[in-house]
Amino acid sequence: xxxxxxxxxxxxxxxxxxxxxxxxxxxxxxxxxxxxxxxxxxxxxxxxxxxxxxxxxxxxxxxxxxxxxxxxxxxxxxxxxxxxxxxxxxxxxxxxxxxxxxxxxxxxxxxxxxxxxxxxxxxxxxxxxxxxxxxxxxxxxxxxxxxxxxxxxxxxxxxxxxxxxxxxxxxxxxxxxxxxxxxxxxxxxxxxxxxxxxxxxxxxxxxxxxxxxxxxxxxxxxxxxxxxxxxxxxxxxxxxxxxxxxxxxxxxxxxxxxxxxxxxxxxxxxxxxxxxxxxxxxxxxxxxxxxxxxxxxxxxxxxxxxxxxxxxxxxxxxxxxxxxxxxxxxxxxxxxxxxxxxxxxxx
DNA sequence: AAGGCGGGGGC
DNA sequence: GCCCCAGCCTT
Numbered sequence: 001x002x003x004x005x006x007x008x009x010x011x012x013x014x015x016x017x018x019x020x021x022x023x024x025x026x027x028x029x030x031x032x033x034x035x036x037x038x039x040x041x042x043x044x045x046x047x048x049x050x051x052x053x054x055x056x057x058x059x060x061x062x063x064x065x066x067x068x069x070x071x072x073x074x075x076x077x078x079x080x081x082x083x084x085x086x087x088x089x090x091x092x093x094x095x096x097x098x099x100x101x102x103x104x105x106x107x108x109x110x111x112x113x114x115x116x117x118x119x120x121x122x123x124x125x126x127x128x129x130x131x132x133x134x135x136x137x138x139x140x141x142x143x144x145x146x147x148x149x150x151x152x153x154x155x156x157x158x159x160x161x162x163x164x165x166x167x168x169x170x171x172x173x174x175x176x177x178x179x180x181x182x183x184x185x186x187x188x189x190x191x192x193x194x195x196x197x198x199x200x201x202x203x204x205x206x207x208x209x210x211x212x213x214x215x216x217x218x219x220x221x222x223x224x225x226x227x228x229x230x231x232x233x234x235x236x237x238x239x240x241x242x243x244x245x246x247x248x249x250x251x252x253x254x255x256x257x258x259x260x261x262x263x264x265x266x267x268x269x270x271x272x273x274x275x276x277x278x279x280x281x282x283x284x285x286x287x288x289x290x291x292x293x294x295x296x297x298x299x300x301x302x303x304x305x306x307x308x309x310x311x312x313x314x315x316x317x318x319x320x321x322x323x324x325x326x327x328x329x330x331x332x333x334x335x336x337x338x339x340x341x342x343x344x345x346x347x
Numbered sequence: 348a349a350g351g352c353g354g355g356g357g358c
Numbered sequence: 359g360c361c362c363c364a365g366c367c368t369t
Contacts, residue, residue, distance in 0.1 A: 031364085033365095035365095036363090037363055037364085039362085040364080041355090041356075074354075076352080077353055077366090079351095083367090110367095111366065113366050134362075134364075135364065151349090181364095189363085190357075190361075249352070296354090297354080298352080299354080
């Protein structure tokens with residue numbers, strides 16, 4: 001049986017990961033959300049801190065969103081944190097604080113799709129759902145020689161059927177961990193270790209030297225350039241922050257007052273811009289430094305960011321009605337995008 | 348069906 | 359530089 005070969009491989013090669021030492025659906029849920037589009041090595045520390053601060057559904061449900069986002073700071077895809085928080089409140093209100101134990105109820109929760117519902121159903125409740133993530137997709141594609149992409153409903157259906165078939169009567173919580181781990185460590189995207197692979201003899205891709213062709217490549221996303229000029233408006237003890245809006249990147253996170261331009265602009269032009277005038281109208285300022293950072297790359301945007309130091313007098317702070325005057329000592333209570341965090345950390 | 352949404356690992 | 363990562367949601 002193919003699945004027993006994978007499970008056997010798993011028993012010898014699995015990593016010791018913190019969310020594998022529990023059957024608490026809450027902890028498994030947290031780990032699965034964090035692991036969406038995020039590698040294990042990145043997640044571990046966030047997971048441990050998060051569980052430590054929010055050890056239960058009720059702890060998470062009674063936190064405020066800013067606290068939750070603070071624990072998510074730097075992990076990316078912040079809607080995951082907002083959905084997690086929302087779902088925790090929903091479980092408290094609709095399920096008496098007990099994590100639902102059926103796939104159909106689990107998938108109703110915000111931020112949980114087919115993959116995550118399957119994974120939680122299998123890991124926490126040992127229900128027979130085969131989870132298909134990027135790893136499983138890659139393994140199945142190579143093993144059975146399927147060049148269909150998972151981006152279409154047809155492709156999704158095909159890979160789900162293969163996964164269901166491969167799992168057969170294997171224990172769901174073990175089989176799913178096994179094939180995912182197999183994809184992460186053995187059947188890797190680049191340079192899969194085919195020479196010591198237990199599935200070598202049955203693998204379509206190995207037999208036909210298609211490892212570099214399968215699975216089908218994703219379409220490249222087009223990346224746009226944006227030009228951010230952050231104003232670090234400060235004095236000895238305070239500086240200004242604003243909260244980002246609902247539409248754009250970094251939703252609800254806190255940042256320095258921002259002037260965004262269509263192109264790279266010089267400091268003198270920035271200071272003479274309408275945006276500068278609007279922001280600093282009637283304020284006595286001293287531009288003390290301009291610090292250029294390297295481009296901050298998101299998956300779909302290249303952010304060209306520069307920081308401009310603007311020193312102001314103490315009494316001027318109260319003129320910024322719509323901005324937040326933050327004591328430097330408590331700045332870390334505000335969840336911020338990575339570039340702002342790094343800037344404040346002096347890196 | 349396609350696009351938006353972070354940040355980092357690893358080559 | 360590029361591809362990918364235990365995807366989901368909105369349009």
